[in-house]
Amino acid sequence: MNALRLMVSLAFAALLAGCMNLPYNDPLATYHEVKPTSILVVPVVNESVDVQAPSSVLTTLPKLLGEKGYYVFPVNTVKTILEFEGLYEPAEIHQLATSDLASWFGADAVLYVTIHEWTSRYVVISTTTEVDFEYRIVDKNGVELWTARENLSYTPQNESQGGGMASLLSSAITAAVERAAPNYLPLTREANAQAFYYGYTPLPPGPYSHYYEQYYQQLAEEKAAAEAEQ
Amino acid sequence: MTRILWLILPALVLAGCESTQLYDWGSYEEDLFVYYTEPSEQDAVLADHVAFLDKVMARGQTPAPGLLAEAGTFYLQAGNTEQALEYYQLEYDTWPESRPLMGSLIENLGGQ
Numbered sequence: 335m336n337a338l339r340l341m342v343s344l345a346f347a348a349l350l351a352g353c354m355n356l357p358y359n360d361p362l363a364t365y366h367e368v369k370p371t372s373i374l375v376v377p378v379v380n381e382s383v384d385v386q387a388p389s390s391v392l393t394t395l396p397k398l399l400g401e402k403g404y405y406v407f408p409v410n411t412v413k414t415i416l417e418f419e420g421l422y423e424p425a426e427i428h429q430l431a432t433s434d435l436a437s438w439f440g441a442d443a444v445l446y447v448t449i450h451e452w453t454s455r456y457v458v459i460s461t462t463t464e465v466d467f468e469y470r471i472v473d474k475n476g477v478e479l480w481t482a483r484e485n486l487s488y489t490p491q492n493e494s495q496g497g498g499m500a501s502l503l504s505s506a507i508t509a510a511v512e513r514a515a516p517n518y519l520p521l522t523r524e525a526n527a528q529a530f531y532y533g534y535t536p537l538p539p540g541p542y543s544h545y546y547e548q549y550y551q552q553l554a555e556e557k558a559a560a561e562a563e564q
Numbered sequence: 565m566t567r568i569l570w571l572i573l574p575a576l577v578l579a580g581c582e583s584t585q586l587y588d589w590g591s592y593e594e595d596l597f598v599y600y601t602e603p604s605e606q607d608a609v610l611a612d613h614v615a616f617l618d619k620v621m622a623r624g625q626t627p628a629p630g631l632l633a634e635a636g637t638f639y640l641q642a643g644n645t646e647q648a649l650e651y652y653q654l655e656y657d658t659w660p661e662s663r664p665l666m667g668s669l670i671e672n673l674g675g676q
Contacts, residue, residue, distance in 0.1 A: 372661040389600040397589045400629045405661035408630030410596060411637040415669075440664025519593055542586060 336531045337545055358560035361535050365471075365479040366553060371541050372405040373471065374441035377413050377424040382452035388424065390518035391447055391467065391526075398526050399445070403543025407439055436474035443479060446470045462489045463521060469529050471537075480537060482529035490517045587628035590616040596634070610638040629659060633666065640673075649675040 360366060375395050378388040392409050399406045421427050427435070432444050451466035464487050471480040530537040539545045591612065599609045614635050620627050636651030649670060656666035 386601055389597055393593050393596040393600070396630060397593060397628070400589075401586050403586065405629045405659055407662070407665065408633040408637065408655075410599070411630070411633045411665075414637050414641065440661070519597060523593075544584075544586075 336527065337539075337543075340531060340536055340539075341545060341548070358557060358564070360553075360557070362480065362538065364473075364477060365538060366550070368442070368473050368477070368479060369541075369550075370404070370442035370471070370473060370479065372407065372440070372442045373399055373540075374407045374412065374435065374439050374444045375399070375409050376427050376435065376444060376446060377416065379424045379428055379446075379448040380452075381448065381450050384449075384452040384454075386518060387449050387452040387465075390522045391449060394519055394522040394526055395445065395447070398523075398530055399537075399540075402530065402537055403540030403546055405540075405542070407441060412439065432472045432476045433474055441474065443471050443473045446472065460489055461517070462487055463517070464488075465521065465525055467525050467529065480535065482533050482535075484525045484529045484533075486521075486525045486528060488517075488521045488524060490520065588620055588625060589628050589631075590620070592616075592628070592631060592634075599638075606638070607642070610635070610642060613638060626658060627654075630655070630662075632658060633662060636669075645673055649673055 375392065378391045380388045392413070396406045396409055416422075416427060421430075428446050428448075435444050436442070446469070448468045449465070450468060451464060453465075454461050454463045465484070467484045467486075469480075469482045469484075470478060472478050539549050543549075595609045595613050598605050613631075617627055617631060617635055632651050633655035636648040636655065639645075639651060640648035652666045652669050652673075653675070655662045656670065
């Protein structure tokens with residue numbers, strides 16, 4: 335459904351570009367040239383006081399990026415290895431040279447996420463959480479490929495998340511998730527989706543995506559058409 | 565003109581595209597979140613995750629990127645190096661992009 339919207343908006347943008355005779359400008363030119371295949375997600379920097387926030391962000395990134403068609407390095411394995419090397423602070427990890435991180439793990443690119451804000455406000459009936467996340471994808475040579483900033487105000491739906499989830503999990507885990515405030519994961523899923531699918535520059539599909547060939551072919555056609563007009 | 569195309573395009577794209585998910589992620593996100601936030605449940609998470617992967621592999625499907633390695637790390641943290649090696653090897657076999665990392669993990673743990 336999400337990929338559908340992406341393709342439609344991409345096609346529409348192609349049409350618009352053709353109609354308006356704009357000089358050809360690809361905001362993701364470097365990304366399209368590098369075409370990263372594997373993405374290393376490092377632990378999340380947390381500038382808020384919510385201690386579970388970084389775990390929540392980290393755990394909802396692999397599925398999104400994997401479904402976009404990338405090989406995503408196992409986030410807990412990466413975190414564990416970094417800790418074994420004495421790197422417990424995400425801020426410290428974010429300061430390391432990207433080329434070092436990328437070569438240690440064998441990654442094409444590194445995704446850095448920073449939580450600038452995570453604040454819950456208790457309005458009469460419900461809780462509204464304001465979040466501010468920043469995402470950066472940097473390639474193994476230290477070149478920034480893609481960025482996004484999401485300011486989101488999230489209020490959970492009244493209905494519970496139960497049903498399908500309960501059938502997959504053991505009862506112990508179901509209970510644990512409900513204890514740990516069940517809104518963390520839906521919130522970060524929504525924020526991540528906003529950043530990677532619905533922003534001004536959605537993340538291009540990766541090589542395992544069904545849309546990969548189509549996307550780059552369309553891009554080539556757009557570029558050829560725009561250059562022909564100039 | 566563009567308005568008409570905006571109406572037609574979704575139909576065209578719908579006709580041409582397949583909206584299948586690439587992989588089955590099971591309850592990985594919930595499992596991992598609980599692993600971090602409720603350390604007393606780590607054994608339950610390991611068991612759940614491994615059982616899920618067994619099901620995926622029994623169906624002949626490719627497990628999602630990293631999930632086999634995560635099972636390895638859950639085992640490693642639980643003190644079971646033998647099983648950790650087995651799952652790191654599975655990740656190595658399944659995902660070419662994982663090989664530099666899995667290769668050095670396997671070597672460091674005393675595997676081949």
